[in-house]
Amino acid sequence: MNYRIAPLGFQLNLGNQRKHHSHSAMAPLKVLMVAEKPSIALSVASVLSHGQMHTRRGSTEVHEFEGMFCGSHAHFKVTSVIGHVFSVDFPAKYQDWTVTDPEDLFQAQVVKSESNPKAHIPRHLSQEARGCGHLVLWLDCDREGENICFEVVQCAGFHVSDGKRKVHRARFSSVTEKDILKAMDNLVEPNKDEALAVDARQEIDLKVGVAFTRFQTSFFQGKYGNLDSRVISYGPCQTPTLGFCVQRYFQINTFKPEKFWTLHPHILVSGYELQLDWERHKLFDLDVAMMFQKLVVQDGILEVSDVSEKQENKVRPSGLNTVNLLKVASSALGFGPQVAMQLAERLYTQGFISYPRTESTAYPSSFDFRGILGALAKNPIWSDYAQNLLSEGYLKPRSGTDVGDHPPITPMRSATEDMLGNDAWRLYHYVCQHFLGTVSLDCKYVRTKVEFSIAGESFHCVGQRVIVKGFTSIMPWLAISEKNIPQFAKGERIEVSKVELFEGETSPPDYLSESELISLMEKNGIGTDASIPVHINNICERNFVQVQAGRKLVPTALGITLIRGYQCIDPDLCLPDIRSFIEHQITLVAKGQADHSHVVQHVLQQFKRKYTYFVKQIDNMDALFEAQFSPLADSGKALSKCGKCLRYMKYISTQPSRLYCGTCEEVYYLPQRGTIKLYKELTCPLDNFELLIFSMAGPEGKSFPLCPYCYNSPPFEGIDTLFGASKTGSTGKLGKGAGMPCFLCLHPTCRHSLIAQGVCACPECSGTLVLDPVSAPKWRLYCNMCNCLVLLPQGAHRIATTRERCPECDSTIIEVDFNKNATPLEDGATLHVGCILCDALLHSLVEVKHGKSFFKRRGMGGRGRGSGRGAHRGRARGLGKTVDPKMSFRDF
């Protein structure tokens, strides 16, 4: 159900509009406003309607109210999209990895499809725009927002240069009443160049990323058995991100520790024992260090050569933006960026903190500090501090930078740990501390440095005395450590009590911390506040790096080998400049200094050259892989026989699990995340491959047979729902791990097909209940479409389907062979044949249960939006009908 934009997609029925227009003289003007997300639509509508609006639900909420527009009475509707409406992809003919040469992708057409087909945003906009004479765009004021403007214009059926139905762009620098009203008075036109720059980036990122990813994935996975990553991905953001981690690894690995020595004279003055530091800091030559030690000992008297006192200022923080929140979350709270953002998102939707995705560290001038301080004053943890700021006068925060997106992240209302739960509380706690810090005094302290000379060498000691704690009293980990030293007078002479010769060794840096990585990414323009966590997560998921204790990022052998490979073929590929280059090129488009398609063509041409060179030189990278990984032929252990050459194929258990036939040099992917075994040396009647039995993980995990060949190349037409297809919403495509097990096979006579093993219709969906052949002694049926389970009679040592059908309901008749001592049958008989629906005995012994989700679904931990189940219904029906009896559990 992917929505493809036709050239004239979403043009409204103009006839309809004209009709509305002809009435417009008397009917009120209708104005549609669209924001980037529901929260902004709400804010805009609240301000413009003075809180007097009517809200109704839809794909996204619509707020309606009456007001004035362009000097006339108008009916307003304010709604929103949910980020980008569309995203780019290749047309279907390029989707099959096996038939597309990645090099062709550089010239391929790209198509836009709905980013989130379930949300029906285009339909929503098109409906709401009906009859509206004006469209006001309240999208975020950045390039992406400008691009979404044009997506909205298109969906709404407007045209930017239309005399009749006008398009307006609201430019606002914050979502405050003042800015919203100001934007309304200064409506402009959306900026096409900025939008085109985003189109350019999308096309470049897609083509470059996908071409390299497909090539290197196919190349290396076709050769090595223990790569342990489903996809060996490449991307202009993720690869330089990996590069940073590996660079640090190299530093550590090539580090040569060196011994060094330093002198610390000690003195005893007015009851203090002080250790002085050497101006030379350290020496790497023991003889020389000992010589200095001797000189100092021989002299024995230090003269105070200078005493300086300076008042220092440690400045309070500026407003908290996303990147800084993520850094603190990782380094101080131990939350990874993704977790931190989830927590922040939840705090935001619950109204405890402000919008958590912002680059700005400057507060808008109208910011209500007093209101927030008042809220925090109600919280026992901060009440004294906040009260004090309110009565003594809080400071205006430092200026910071204003990117024009959202204000810094602040608390919005008071909360307790009980209300939030521990993790969210800790994040919230920090946001409060940071906010209070920004409106507190700077920390002031006096730093005293006393310098000494002896035997021509200089030593010193430093004392620190805090005068004003300021913000450090609410952010105590930033406090200045006090250090008292006695009074010294210039020219004073002091006896040395001892001279310590300290021996130390230089040590390598630690692995890159997540927080350092975020800083590096930000500094180098890799990713955005929202996408930085995604890139970090990507390189973890692809098994290029692992997060270890203290949130340090340790590259894996795969990650290291990849970067070393890029470095010997084309180092540009893993340097951050690759992103800056793209950004710089598309900025030319944004500024109107270069033509969109020229820039895209130019950049793609360069990347295509890099791609062909990379392919040509891949042997250099492969040499590194060869040294690190084992060839497919050496990997895995013999499992089952190939139907073509009749030799054993090897089972490679590392992800993606698969079979490899060394003689035919063929790879057969298997279902993922479960265990696989030979199935009684049975073979597939279609291709002679030995059958395997796959068991899904967990105690409720179902088991099913499959033929490795059929699984990868389904033999019958019309099987469009595959097991393990990753996108539950779209048609199941063959991919690694997705395929056709026997329970979907329509073979009319094979003992393992759906025809033979299917028993009756699923009571929960349109699927078929199939006998789990290895479920003894807890015999059961499972649905081949959903997660329904049916428990069969206990205490049977064999249960099998027969070729007979129930004359009543057309279910498959099953044969149950009960254990001698557990048989419910009279006279100790063990064999019973019947229909599980119509046979009184069998029916009394079966029980419907639900198991774990049957189809692979990612992100189960989420809020469970949009269960994938309904999506299978329509498609399944055709399949079910051919074998399903008319009656099922539903009818009982």
Place this chain on the structure above:
DNA sequence: GCAAGGTC
């Protein structure tokens, strides 16, 4: 099965 960017 691929990118990066919005946002949920």
